[in-house]
Amino acid sequence: MRNARKMWAALVAPALLLTGCSLLQSKASDQGLAGVGDPYFPTYGNSGYDVAHYGLKVRFDPSSGRLDGTNTVRATATQPLDRFHLDLYGLTVATVTVDGQPAEATREADELIITPKAPIAKGAAFTTEIAYGGRPADTPEKDAENNGFFTSRRGAVAVGEPQSAAAWFPVNDHPSDKALYDIELTVPAGYSGISNGLLRGRSEQADGWNSWQWQVTSPMASYLALMAVGRYRVVQGVHKGKPMITAIAAKVPVGEADENLARTPEVADFLETIAGPYPFDAYGGIVVADRRVEDEMESQTRPVYTAATWEDGPDTGILAHELAHQWFGDSVSVATWQDIWLNEGFATYAEWLWLEHDGGPTLQQQYDQRYADRKSELWEVPPGDPGREEIFSDSVYERGGMTLIALRKLVGDEKFSAILRTWTQRHRDGNANTADFIALAEQTSGQQLDAFFDKWLYAKGRPS
Ligand SMILES: [Zn+2]
Structure with a gap:
């Protein structure tokens, strides 16, 4: 991330403390707990399991701001589990299954607590599927780093560090539990649904809406997951045999943003000379229009730039910064936020x-x-x-x-x-x-x- 303003932390620190504090009291040994014990954000993420893959299907309606999703989470228990947690801000959970069996789900603050019919043994692989929906809580102005979900008449964008994923899907929301993702975004005709990685396909649904199917083939920290829905100029190209997909909000004037973003391959190639081979199988970037998104962000394979990034002229330093994160941050991720x-x-x-x-x-x-x-x-x-x-x-x-x-x-x-x-x-x-x-x-x-x-x-x- 490159921060446009200074000292944001004082503004958001109180909010950061709200997530599931009371749950730290849980002590029973066969429970996954809220929090992986991050020294700065002890309640972030959850203990007791390791996610391998998220299979996300999200439908977003810009006219109502409503999001409906299913998330199929494949994980391995790292301890015996009578129950376990996922992080989820707001939204309503409709059904939960574990290995195909209905499971009990309760909510406590921003925690989703799942109790499977039968306990899960240590070392066992399991799959939990969560159907959920609602209007994601819109992020207050100047709080982009925490719970970053921005809805407008034009669409939505989910972006934010150190946490934003839980605003749009149930997740083990800490960078220490990286996972692979398949992300399908279903949006009305005329809209784009942009996410990370490779674009595997676009299919038209019976109701005329389109599903955009993205695949993340290298492990990704949850805060780097991107969801953007809106009207975008999408350009697909190829660089060094890898797809390069860029998207620029239609509202952003054609010109400077397009020209700067197009220099992504040149800057990435330069960075290879200091950091080694580009670590992912796709290149790209996105320029969003929502002015509440003030900070650029290194979303994996597709950094987010803002409406202001190239408003006053060329700036390739910001490209270098966000692209450098593809090695430093995205491929090699922090173990804790102190790092x-x-x-x-x-x-x-x-x-x-x-x-x-x-x-x-x-x-x-x-x-x-x-x-x-x-x-x-x-x-x-x-x-x-x-x-x-x-x-x-x-x-x-x-x-x-x-x-x-x-x-x-x-x-x-x-x-x-x-x-x-x-x-x-x-x-x-x-x-x-x-x-x-x-x-x-x-x-x-x-x-x-x-x-x-x-x-x-x-x-x-x-x-x-
Ligand atoms: Zn940065």
């Missing part, structure tokens, strides 16, 4: 590197300009442990990026390059944390780097 600098610091570094390549300021200038400011707020927030209210603060982005520049100087270009490439290769399609990165940097460079990372990532104050 957010592994996404944003790396994407910022890649953005600066692209700007240098494109004739903008050099990497050294980006560094020097920030380092020169002794009173900068960058020195107040340690990017390796920013605190949950500061996960999208400037320090996570810029001091995070500066950390990589400083590391590069310390270990040399060749070893630094090896570190980045090994990082994306070793953790591809998985999760990693800051300790993993430090260990890799030490192993590759042959240097003891604890003191270096302590001052850059964990200490307050400007590193000497």
Whole structure:
């Protein structure tokens, strides 16, 4: 994500605390619990199982704002389960089955609690199917990062970090449980239904509505799942043998957005020179029109850009930032939200590197300009442990990026390059944390780097 505004966190922090706090009291051993124990957001996601695949069929009617869906979730129990949780904001659950048998479903705050007829054994694979529907709760203005669902007369878009998936489907909503997806969006004729990955087909239903069938073939963190319904200029092409699908809201004037978005392959190819092969089997991007969506977002294979992104002219830095996340964040995902600098610091570094390549300021200038400011707020927030209210603060982005520049100087270009490439290769399609990165940097460079990372990532104050 690249944040258009500063200090959003203070506005949304109280809301973040609401999800299922009371459920932490549950202690019975054969229950999956609310929360995977994230140090910043302990109630996010759920324990007790590991999702392999979501089969989502969602019908959205822009005229009423109503969404109706079925979600077929294939998972494996990581402990004996008498019951388990999924995250779901609002919406009404109609029926739930587990392995084809009707199951009991109750709701507690934003948790859907499912009790199968028979307990599930540890290690057993199971399938739960949930039919649900309603009007997704519209996200308040300036709260895009939490529960991001935006409905307008023109359609809807679901996008937001650290949580947005539960606004439109029942989900284990934490990046540590990545899964494959098949997503079918059914929309009225004339509308597009845009999501992640490959477009496997479009079929017309009996009532004249169209189903768009998307397939995500690399594991995806739930916050990267995209749903956009509206009138879009959809362009399908091919780059390096992989489909490239872009969509630009019809309301956005033809011109700058189209021209900038079309540079996606060029920027992605440049990023391959620092991060290794592009990690997914599709390229793309989407420009949404809803002005409440203020931040660009690295939705997997199809980053979201906003109505404002190219309003004032060309900007390829933002392309570099969101595309860099395809490696740093999407393919290699954070283990916990405390590791957010592994996404944003790396994407910022890649953005600066692209700007240098494109004739903008050099990497050294980006560094020097920030380092020169002794009173900068960058020195107040340690990017390796920013605190949950500061996960999208400037320090996570810029001091995070500066950390990589400083590391590069310390270990040399060749070893630094090896570190980045090994990082994306070793953790591809998985999760990693800051300790993993430090260990890799030490192993590759042959240097003891604890003191270096302590001052850059964990200490307050400007590193000497
Ligand atoms: Zn970002």
